[in-house]
Amino acid sequence: MSLHELTIAQARELLDKKEISSKELTSSVFDQIERVEDKVDAFLTISKDEAEEQADAADKRIAAGDISPLTGIPLAIKDVICTKGVRTTCASKILENFIPPYDANVMEKLNAQGAVMVGKSNMDEFAMGASTEFSGFKPTKNPWDLSRIPGGSSGGSAAAVAADMCIGSIGSDTGGSVRQPASHCGVVGMKPTYGRVSRYGLVAFASSLDQIGPFGKSVEDVAVLMNAISGFDERDSTSIKEDVPDFTKSLSEGMKGMKIGLPREYFEAAGLDEEVKQLVNVAIDKLVEMGAEKVEISLPQTEYVVSVYYIIAPCEASSNLARYDGVRYGKRADDAESMIDMFRKSRSRGFGDEVQRRIIIGTYSLSSGYYDAYYGKASQVRTLIIEDFKDAFEKCDVMVSPVAPEPASLIGEMSGDPLKMYTADIFTVSANLAGIPGMSVPCGFTKSGLPVGLQIMGKHFNEEALIKTAYNYEKAAGINGKKPVL
Ligand code: GLN
Numbered sequence: 001m002s003l004h005e006l007t008i009a010q011a012r013e014l015l016d017k018k019e020i021s022s023k024e025l026t027s028s029v030f031d032q033i034e035r036v037e038d039k040v041d042a043f044l045t046i047s048k049d050e051a052e053e054q055a056d057a058a059d060k061r062i063a064a065g066d067i068s069p070l071t072g073i074p075l076a077i078k079d080v081i082c083t084k085g086v087r088t089t090c091a092s093k094i095l096e097n098f099i100p101p102y103d104a105n106v107m108e109k110l111n112a113q114g115a116v117m118v119g120k121s122n123m124d125e126f127a128m129g130a131s132t133e134f135s136g137f138k139p140t141k142n143p144w145d146l147s148r149i150p151g152g153s154s155g156g157s158a159a160a161v162a163a164d165m166c167i168g169s170i171g172s173d174t175g176g177s178v179r180q181p182a183s184h185c186g187v188v189g190m191k192p193t194y195g196r197v198s199r200y201g202l203v204a205f206a207s208s209l210d211q212i213g214p215f216g217k218s219v220e221d222v223a224v225l226m227n228a229i230s231g232f233d234e235r236d237s238t239s240i241k242e243d244v245p246d247f248t249k250s251l252s253e254g255m256k257g258m259k260i261g262l263p264r265e266y267f268e269a270a271g272l273d274e275e276v277k278q279l280v281n282v283a284i285d286k287l288v289e290m291g292a293e294k295v296e297i298s299l300p301q302t303e304y305v306v307s308v309y310y311i312i313a314p315c316e317a318s319s320n321l322a323r324y325d326g327v328r329y330g331k332r333a334d335d336a337e338s339m340i341d342m343f344r345k346s347r348s349r350g351f352g353d354e355v356q357r358r359i360i361i362g363t364y365s366l367s368s369g370y371y372d373a374y375y376g377k378a379s380q381v382r383t384l385i386i387e388d389f390k391d392a393f394e395k396c397d398v399m400v401s402p403v404a405p406e407p408a409s410l411i412g413e414m415s416g417d418p419l420k421m422y423t424a425d426i427f428t429v430s431a432n433l434a435g436i437p438g439m440s441v442p443c444g445f446t447k448s449g450l451p452v453g454l455q456i457m458g459k460h461f462n463e464e465a466l467i468k469t470a471y472n473y474e475k476a477a478g479i480n481g482k483k484p485v486l
Pocket of ligand 1: 127128129130152153172173174175176177178205313425
């Protein structure tokens with residue numbers, strides 16, 4: 001096995017035993033990037049020089065016995081997370097040359113552990129999308145089938161892990177952007193509880209929904225990354241003062257006494273692919289074999305979740321993106337005749353079509369005369385969605401379901417039909433609307449070889465139950481280790 005194929009846990013062991021150095025591990029990762037990045041296009045910026053320096057520093061720390069779980073581990077970071085001195089574009093032309101003067105909270109935490117950043121990964125512009133086709137620069141390809149999307153918006157982070165161009169990665173999830181690409185790329189991904197991970201330095205899309213989350217090659221790796229990035233931060237006003245457990249303690253065997261809820265509406269949803277449904281059902285049977293108890297539950301508001309999300313998210317986005325006016329960040333039109341003309345030209349040229357569409361939907365929904373009918377109504381239904389989950393979690397510990405109705409689509413298949421793309425978010429957006437944690441763990445492949453994920457959702461701040469369920473499933477299914485041929 002080549003070094004870049006290692007999981008975090010495997011690399012940790014070899015690093016600690018001094019059988020390999022971070023320098024060797026990092027250089028193996030860069031060899032792989034050199035070999036396959038042209039095919040996959042997972043990165044917007046590759047920071048090789050900085051990574052080599054970080055690897056050297058990590059090796060010194062390891063030699064001195066100053067070791068944290070991520071010391072010397074090469075990671076990819078979604079380009080929506082501010083990295084001091086390293087270009088952060090959000091895959092938008094409007095931020096093409098933006099170099100943050102500060103690190104996001106998660107970067108401070110990863111740097112304190114001595115992690116190595118290999119680069120900034122591709123995404124849909126400002127995290128708006130589900131395929132990474134809406135990147136302002138280039139689409140990322142799915143390592144399992146280069147004619148297909150990797151999912152999105154954190155498609156670069158998921159593809160980079162699947163293609164072994166990093167050992168683990170960080171993404172963000174506003175309506176499914178960690179879970180859905182994890183599912184499409186056959187890796188593990190987690191969206192933590194809202195408030196668990198600081199949003200300080202995460203470029204805002206929809207602030208009441210955004211949450212940073214990790215990708216890994218195994219459930220254990222995701223637990224290690226969760227340990228690293230979680231915790232209260234006073235610079236994020238919605239960060240919550242809640243104790244952070246050691247998530248690796250949840251990697252324990254046995255599902256006895258665990259009640260797993262199956263939301264009826266999800267399994268009956270129109271458009272749910274038969275093969276996806278079957279793979280998820282087989283996974284559920286496995287959990288039952290291990291001692292879990294199956295409970296049917298209902299989430300009656302499911303038919304409204306996509307509509308509610310696609311009002312609330314664009315409303316918040318239209319407000320958050322008002323700051324890109326050509327004055328404060330990034331690109332400015334230099335042929336403007338007046339201030340207003342400068343705003344208009346900078347924004348029209350800097351933002352792509354999907355971002356402009358959302359700004360228009362959001363501005364419209366928030367405007368006087370329409371606010372009550374759209375944003376106000378959507379907020380009321382959001383409360384009902386939260387109540388759905390409260391009621392359902394009286395009957396179960398976790399919920400399991402598909403992540404997405406279909407496996408990864410062909411590039412170009414959905415990008416021209418935004419409504420169709422939005423509809424495919426039906427199983428993921430509700431966790432963000434309710435603020436609960438969600439996870440995707442690989443649960444097999446379709447006949448044509450495309451990965452499919454199992455979604456596990458849980459109660460607020462009970463990521464441990466998700467990790468435990470995913471870990472048990474992963475162990476029993478034994479589907480780890482299969483690699484895309486690139
Ligand atoms: N697909 C959803 C959207 O387009 C979710 C995006 C996300 O989670 N960042 O908004």
